[in-house]
Amino acid sequence: MCDRFGCDKPGDCPAPKSPNSPERWYFCAEHAGEYNRNWDYFQGLDQEEREQRERDERRDAGGYQGSAYHSWGGPGDGSRSRDELHALKALDLEDDADFEAVKKSWRMLAKENHPDVKPGDTQAAARFQTIQAAYEVLRAAEERRTWKPRGAVD
Numbered sequence: 001m002c003d004r005f006g007c008d009k010p011g012d013c014p015a016p017k018s019p020n021s022p023e024r025w026y027f028c029a030e031h032a033g034e035y036n037r038n039w040d041y042f043q044g045l046d047q048e049e050r051e052q053r054e055r056d057e058r059r060d061a062g063g064y065q066g067s068a069y070h071s072w073g074g075p076g077d078g079s080r081s082r083d084e085l086h087a088l089k090a091l092d093l094e095d096d097a098d099f100e101a102v103k104k105s106w107r108m109l110a111k112e113n114h115p116d117v118k119p120g121d122t123q124a125a126a127r128f129q130t131i132q133a134a135y136e137v138l139r140a141a142e143e144r145r146t147w148k149p150r151g152a153v154d
Contacts, residue, residue, distance in 0.1 A: 001026075002028040003027055004028070007028055009030070010028060011026030013027045014026055015032060015035050018044065080095065080141070084138060084141050086134075086137075087135070087137040087138050088102070088134075090130050091138075099138070099142045102138045102139075106131060106134075109131045110131055110132070112124075113125075113127045113128040115128060
């Protein structure tokens with residue numbers, strides 16, 4: 001049963017009774033949500049202890065922040081994001097295609113489906129817009145990969 005007083009629903013959502021405590025409350029989904037909204041991770045700590053814990057947490061999680069900067073995090077095959085993989089598919093390319101192949105495919109498909117080449121063809125116009133969007137996604141990703149801060153040395 002839910003540990004919230006007066007609740008008779010099943011308590012299948014465990015929650016810690018205090019930070020770093022092995023003891024658990026068991027709430028129903030509704031009361032677990034209420035508990036989580038009001039959770040204070042720093043409860044019972046003075047200001048100095050709060051600051052120390054926050055520094056420790058940031059230090060330990062720093063690798064995750066760095067991986068996001070280098071585009072290592074997120075869905076995909078590990079080298080490209082999900083959006084990049086979808087864009088490559090829209091350009092009829094393999095997942096490991098380099099940016100030169102992207103430009104070549106983009107030019108070819110854009111010429112084939114351009115509204116000036118196929119006036120009145122709504123499918124070609126939609127395909128052209130998809131191709132353009134895919135190229136923009138991949139171009140932005142390439143710029144992020146090759147960007148170097150001012151004064152950086154290779």
